Amino acid sequence: MSFWKQFRKQWSRKSQNPKKEFETNSGKRNLSTDLQTNIDQMKKEFGYSPDIIIRKFHLGTESVLKAAAVYMDGLVNKDAITHFVGHFLGSENLDLSLTNVNPHESLLHFLRDHALEIHELNTMDTWSDMMMSCLSGDTVILIDGSDKAISANTRGGEQRPISESTTQVVIRGPKDAFTEVIGTNIALVRRRIRNPNLWLENIKIGTITPTDVSILYLHGIANEDLIKEVRKRFREIDIDSIKETGNIEELIEDQTFTPFPTIYNTDRPDIISANILEGRVAIFVDGTPFVLIVPTIFSQFFQSPDDYNHRFDFATFVRLLRYISFFISIMGPAIYIALITFHQEMIPSQLLFSLVSSREGVPFPALVEALMMELSFEILREAGVRMPRSVGQAVSIVGALVLGQAAVQAGIVSPAMVIVVAITGIASFASPAFNIAITARMLRFILMILAASFGAFGITMGTIFFIAHMTSLQSFGTPYLSPFAPFNLFDQKDALIRLPHWSVIVKSKLLKFKKNNQPWKGNPSSFSNHGERNEDEDHY
Template structure:
């Protein structure tokens, strides 16, 4: 398997995560430590320093640091500050014993970690831990008190289904991993966490099934994640662009999903999930071209209707890519291919139109893209105005004014609607760009231009790879056994083997009992029932 590596990296980048700060071990003096921390943090309004020191007694001085808004203040006061101020034994101890006492007995919080350098301490602080510094101890404690305002779990906005789970990922990494974990209750589910981004320190989690995900692909993804040396990771697209296979291509080679069930399904087939903190859009890699046409709803409906819908999607793909181009090619170069009556009607419509078909189509397509972008950006209150402008002024009025032909309006509208049928926004967007190229070729070389550009696309896609997996598999290279979940969706009972498309080993994922026995016993179907 050929794996492409990121080759144009700077030779001097470091993989050390906190490389922007020099390495500062904690001192035993509380004042020195506090001074150093204050120097690094500066005067930030949201950082709370609180000291419990009573110079008159011989008890050790204690300092707390936490960030207001990242911690649960009730928890900090009740579970951290109060026990430490109240404890009768604490005052009599020497610093080392006091430290042990605090660590092992006093604090009633779940997560408690030790920090020995200022850098790890700051890292803990920014994650919402309350830091406890003890005079005379070279080790600081970080209590897990993090709590911040989160969006609750909502229905996914971009990948809706009629039947199926209605919850989507949220911006919180932990919530996302828990949603996957809840669906895959197996010891094989592994969650590997990374921190990427020098300034954002964004949590990135690799989620996969041990023994099913291909080790080779996994190693490659880890390698590419480690190689990332950037300021910031604010959304999953940062990761996607930084780790995807090199080469200029309009096609996405990593899938993004907002649905935990889609991610669980992908993981069960051997894909590797990448969840990024701060965005509900998680990534699935490696992805093939055909995986972008599979919706998780395909598996929640009867296979016949799912197969039909898949065929509709592929047709919509071709319509969305080719329809305006075909219209241009046929009306400009190959009129003889149309039935005479249709040709006459088209010619009559185009009679008053001042532009060639290519310009006409280009104008209309661009107009639609403008409308679409406006629909995303504009405030909700102005929505109806845009619909009126779009529907009436640019549709009917434009036709009546003789600027465009009515047939062209139909073509453009149908193209636009078809584009929304494709389940993945990523591939729908790449078609939007390809469509313009297609129209250009159709306008200059007619059908030949369309065929040529299609052929170039086919060659291009045949050469693409996603983490070593050929982009067009399992069609090219073909594996006839796996075709039953590509063009159509075969009944679950017939998909007994897990495909090895993503580099995993082929293995049964269902009990291979004969049908009669299965019907009498408890039927155990579905994706969740896998044997590794």
């Protein structure tokens, strides 16, 4: 694994040499003191794209000093641009600064410190910084005679409003969900955790299109070694672009080739806030409503916000149902195949006679029956997801009923197999997390083949192998099966069951980072970091 990662990294760097040479020769050039030269060069750099808006104007009411505002249409808040360009740059207050000895530099500082009422202003003097500011939604102000520019934060444009979560629906609890704007997502968490120790660190990842990535954690509760490891893995990312949190997940997870998800993702701010309060680290990526949580344990995928919004007895009952449903979704068809094929003596006589009579005339063995029905069910489920919402559910429900009834009447499958597949499919929807349900769907086919080949012995060996594999997994130094393996009695209060709130106020002991047991192997890269933390060699 480590060899192939190193080989891919070296090949990727060789293929990116022309691009990096362009960045060195073109992107780091300084601005010109001539305004028209800067404007012409800006148009050329963006390929004369029509969405690059350049507004020329004169500063003050009595001055002939030329200036220009450059921004990208669709990425900015036009009201903010009209406010500070139309009102402040054309006001009489600027005439006072034009009478100084060095009018260009003094005016630049006057605009930045007094005239522009924007909460975030930066001064820049290179083309790479100026173009990146425009592409980020900022407005760049150029002044004739100055080789520097001012970048004003005017990010805006059309954005999706805060709405209800569509992936993790709750009956009782908050209804808001994250959006595609990273600033809005962080604000939703800060609204719930009003503590100055909630620290935020920002970096940019991507060589072609840098993407804003942030980590959020509660200083004093989150383990310092865990935070350093998160920074380390981010520094070692060398990729062209980040389009979704799934890209980050594959680059920083401890083990890639495993069917079990080792990083939790959600679009609910209340789940992220609860995990941060427990000492975990949240990873935000600009452009996606899903946020990652590290470290992650197996029992985390069976916890729902409803568990903490209802009484503990009802929450415990529902959580146990989820575990049972997960077991059924993996083992259901495999157990049926093993009983019908090898262990008929374990079935009661009356039930056995009924099953044998229902299978009379079926030309296929139990494994082929199960594979046909399971594959048909998976195809219908995928079709229902991809089709328009108005007809997707109808197609999946009607298709399952029609196919099941037609298959039984044609004598291709038995009615008992249809019942087993239906129960298995329904049980797979009981998991609160979608990615753990995908794991059950994949492992189901492996156990079906083992059951058809070796009976109950094959199911037992497959189960032992899966459990052994899960015990070997870690998520940022935390054992994946905690608190079951290694067993921790203290943390059983919110694992398989949930005790009352007054008994779980003490922080969990699971999130103790074990640096020496890390199976993840990082790769060095030339990634340059942009944070402000200063913690020995791990700062960025």
